[in-house]
Amino acid sequence: MKIIISPAKKMKTDDVLPWRDLPAFLEKTDRLLAALRAMPAARLKSLWKCSDTIAGENLRRLERMDLRRGLTPAILSYEGIQYRYMAPDVFTDAQFDYLQEHLRILSGFYGLLRPFDGVTPYRLEMQAKLSVDGAKDLYAFWGADLASALAQDAGWVLDLASKEYSDAVAKHLPPSVRLVRCVFGEEQEGRVVEKGTLCKMARGEMVRYMAEMDAERPEDLLAFDRLGHRFSPEHSSENALVFLRNG
Incomplete structure (x- = not known):
C-alpha cells in the first residue's frame, strides 16, 4: 500500500532529523533545474504566478540551489x-x-519523494506550463514514471492528493493497482461539497491516523473520526471513501 499526498508551496530548512537518501528521480530534477536557470526573471515570475517578493526569493534560491548537500527530509x-x-x-x-x-x-520538481529523501526549497507546481526535453508540460515530462514507481510494490494506492497532483499518476496506474480516493466534505442539498481548507486539514489528520493505527487496508480507515468527520457508507463506493462532517 502507498499513500500519495501533495507538496506545499511554502517550504523551510530543518536539521532536527537527518535526511537519508537522495530522491529517486534526481537526474530528471537536474534537467528541470537547468531549464529554470536558463529562463529570464520575468518568464519565471509568470511561471510561478507569484508576487515580486516571492519571485525574488525564488530567484535567489535558483542561484545557490544545491540538490545534493545541505538538505532537509521532505516530510519536514x-x-x-x-x-x-x-x-x-x-x-x-x-x-x-x-x-x-x-x-x-x-512534486512537480522532484517527481516522487519518500519522507526522508533530502530536498531543498523550490517553487514549481505540477500544473506549471514548463516545457522540458520536448515535453509540453510537467505531466508529459514525468509521464508514467511516477505511477510505475508507485506500482512496483503497491497493491493499492490511497489518494490524499489534490487533483493537480493525483492526475500525474492516476491515468498511468496499471489496472492491477487499485486507486482509492478519500473525500472529506459536507452534505448540502443532497450533494457532497468539499471545502479546500477543511480537506487539507482532514488529509493531514488521515495520514497521522494511519500512522498511529498502522493501517494497511481500506477497511482500516473507516473508523476515522477526526475534525468531526464520520464515514458515510451510503455516499461511498469501492474506490471512493466519503467522510462527512456536520456543518
Whole structure:
C-alpha cells in the first residue's frame, strides 16, 4: 500500500532529523533545474504566478540551489495546512518508519519523494506550463514514471492528493493497482461539497491516523473520526471513501 499526498508551496530548512537518501528521480530534477536557470526573471515570475517578493526569493534560491548537500527530509520541509495537521514533528520512530514505507509526496520538481529523501526549497507546481526535453508540460515530462514507481510494490494506492497532483499518476496506474480516493466534505442539498481548507486539514489528520493505527487496508480507515468527520457508507463506493462532517 502507498499513500500519495501533495507538496506545499511554502517550504523551510530543518536539521532536527537527518535526511537519508537522495530522491529517486534526481537526474530528471537536474534537467528541470537547468531549464529554470536558463529562463529570464520575468518568464519565471509568470511561471510561478507569484508576487515580486516571492519571485525574488525564488530567484535567489535558483542561484545557490544545491540538490545534493545541505538538505532537509521532505516530510519536514513542507509547511502547508496538510503538513501542520499531520504534525510530523511529534511522530514516534515507529510512525516515521510507517511513513517511510508507505507515504509518497508528489512534486512537480522532484517527481516522487519518500519522507526522508533530502530536498531543498523550490517553487514549481505540477500544473506549471514548463516545457522540458520536448515535453509540453510537467505531466508529459514525468509521464508514467511516477505511477510505475508507485506500482512496483503497491497493491493499492490511497489518494490524499489534490487533483493537480493525483492526475500525474492516476491515468498511468496499471489496472492491477487499485486507486482509492478519500473525500472529506459536507452534505448540502443532497450533494457532497468539499471545502479546500477543511480537506487539507482532514488529509493531514488521515495520514497521522494511519500512522498511529498502522493501517494497511481500506477497511482500516473507516473508523476515522477526526475534525468531526464520520464515514458515510451510503455516499461511498469501492474506490471512493466519503467522510462527512456536520456543518
